[in-house]
Amino acid sequence: MIKNPIPWPNGARCACAITFDMDADSLIHISRPADSHDRLYPVSMGKYGPEVAVPRILQTYERLGLKQSFFVPGWCIEQYPAAVESMLEQGHEVGHHGYLHEDPVRHSYQEQADWFGRAMDAHKRIAGNIPKGYRAPVYNINQGVFDLLLEYDFEYDSSLMGDDIPYMLEYRDRKLVEIPVHWGTDDWPPFAHYEEIGYMMPVKGPADGLQPFWEEFDAHYESGGFFHCIWHPFLTGRLARWRRVEAWLEKTLEEKKVWFAPLHEIARHVRDWSQSNPIRTDQLPYYREPPLASAKAMGQVES
Numbered sequence: 337m338i339k340n341p342i343p344w345p346n347g348a349r350c351a352c353a354i355t356f357d358m359d360a361d362s363l364i365h366i367s368r369p370a371d372s373h374d375r376l377y378p379v380s381m382g383k384y385g386p387e388v389a390v391p392r393i394l395q396t397y398e399r400l401g402l403k404q405s406f407f408v409p410g411w412c413i414e415q416y417p418a419a420v421e422s423m424l425e426q427g428h429e430v431g432h433h434g435y436l437h438e439d440p441v442r443h444s445y446q447e448q449a450d451w452f453g454r455a456m457d458a459h460k461r462i463a464g465n466i467p468k469g470y471r472a473p474v475y476n477i478n479q480g481v482f483d484l485l486l487e488y489d490f491e492y493d494s495s496l497m498g499d500d501i502p503y504m505l506e507y508r509d510r511k512l513v514e515i516p517v518h519w520g521t522d523d524w525p526p527f528a529h530y531e532e533i534g535y536m537m538p539v540k541g542p543a544d545g546l547q548p549f550w551e552e553f554d555a556h557y558e559s560g561g562f563f564h565c566i567w568h569p570f571l572t573g574r575l576a577r578w579r580r581v582e583a584w585l586e587k588t589l590e591e592k593k594v595w596f597a598p599l600h601e602i603a604r605h606v607r608d609w610s611q612s613n614p615i616r617t618d619q620l621p622y623y624r625e626p627p628l629a630s631a632k633a634m635g636q637v638e639s
């Protein structure tokens with residue numbers, strides 16, 4: 337069911353990545369800047385990520401021999417260096433995820449460049465890390481960010497939703513790997529409730545909330561695809577949820593032919609494969625101006 341599937345290393349039927357975006361309490365500070373410091377419950381909910389969930393997740397990964405990817409805003413690296421150092425010490429990848437989880441489309445290209453550079457500095461200064469992969473906060477990447485990815489020599493982006501498996505993006509005569517995401521494997525819909533940032537959904541129980549992810553895995557496993565979770569330590573790293581994930585990981589690693597890898601390894605594999613094989617390649621930008629603007633200019637729609 338997948339056109340031009342990519343063969344995975346060692347005969348694996350499915351590539352797998354459980355990625356965690358360690359946003360911590362950046363979310364409340366960027367959305368309620370006037371008084372976020374005194375909103376103690378959301379700050380504590382965010383701090384649970386680096387302080388409680390990340391050590392738990394890393395312990396599981398270490399026991400099962402997994403290397404995975406984390407995306408961490410620069411400010412969170414400054415606030416929680418121990419969590420990030422542990423990730424790197426254990427051989428995981430730490431990717432770029434903005435500075436304070438700022439939404440790219442809400443800022444000018446120049447402001448975005450400033451935030452982006454500040455985050456690069458935090459990665460390097462605090463963790464000795466030079467990220468090669470990027471995920472936009474709330475997936476809201478735009479062309480201004482793609483210019484920055486080229487400027488800083490990134491290998492891949494993981495913010496777009498254009499396919500089931502990784503594909504290539506061509507922009508300004510350069511190529512980047514896109515490692516696609518989608519809302520069906522994001523843990524925000526089943527597990528987040530965050531009234532302060534305008535997100536109010538009924539929280540599902542651990543088994544119910546995780547079930548759609550396992551269905552996604554089954555479909556990808558049957559099709560030779562790519563199972564990619566986009567999770568958050570303060571959500572899926574909670575005790576009862578992680579207990580179920582851990583049991584699923586144990587069973588899957590034992591019974592299935594899967595390739596769990598950090599995204600930069602998957603990106604490298606895909607790039608190598610693309611050198612001599614057909615692969616989906618999207619040209620950016622998709623549009624040079626909003627379609628409605630050109631329709632108005634041609635008098636096709638009322639302004």
Ligand SMILES: [Zn+2]
Pocket residue numbers: 357359433437473474
């Ligand atoms: Zn995030």
